[in-house]
Amino acid sequence: MTYKNFLSIAGILAILYxxxxxxxxxxxxxLYNVDINPGGVLVGRLFGATLLGFGILxxxxxxxxDEGAKQAVLTGNxxxxxxxxxxxxxxxxxxxPGINALGWSSxxxxxxxxxxxxxxxxxxx
Numbered sequence: 013m014t015y016k017n018f019l020s021i022a023g024i025l026a027i028l029y030x031x032x033x034x035x036x037x038x039x040x041x042x043l044y045n046v047d048i049n050p051g052g053v054l055v056g057r058l059f060g061a062t063l064l065g066f067g068i069l070x071x072x073x074x075x076x077x078d079e080g081a082k083q084a085v086l087t088g089n090x091x092x093x094x095x096x097x098x099x100x101x102x103x104x105x106x107x108x109p110g111i112n113a114l115g116w117s118s119x120x121x122x123x124x125x126x127x128x129x130x131x132x133x134x135x136x137x
Contacts, residue, residue: 013132015136016074019070019071019073019085020071020074023066023068024067025125026064026067026070027063027064029060029063030061030064031064033056033059033060034057034061034064035060037055038052041056044114044115044118046108066092069085070085086129089125090126093125094130097126100115101122
């Protein structure tokens with residue numbers, strides 16, 4: 013997978029999830045069997061805003077040629093997706109009671125994104 017293709021995919025995913033969390037956090041979390049109060053709605057929207065920022069950053073960075081800039085984009089994404097994978101895996105393994113099986117889709121998305129960023133950051137030429 014090339015840098016440009018992977019950043020395009022990562023950007024589109026982040027933008028789609030970012031819009032969803034920004035516009036309808038309660039409904040989205042309901043799909044995972046998680047009820048949130050008004051404070052949780054705010055936190056969901058803040059998460060959505062962050063995802064939108066990463067999505068736009070990834071989309072706009074897909075054509076850069078400067079290696080230092082590419083490494084910075086990859087490292088930032090790797091940290092976010094790597095930590096996201098750890099947190100969602102712990103939650104899905106029982107750290108957060110009540111989350112349904114749809115939570116495994118989040119585990120899969122985070123691990124695939126983190127693995128892609130690891131590959132591009134450390135093993136791709």
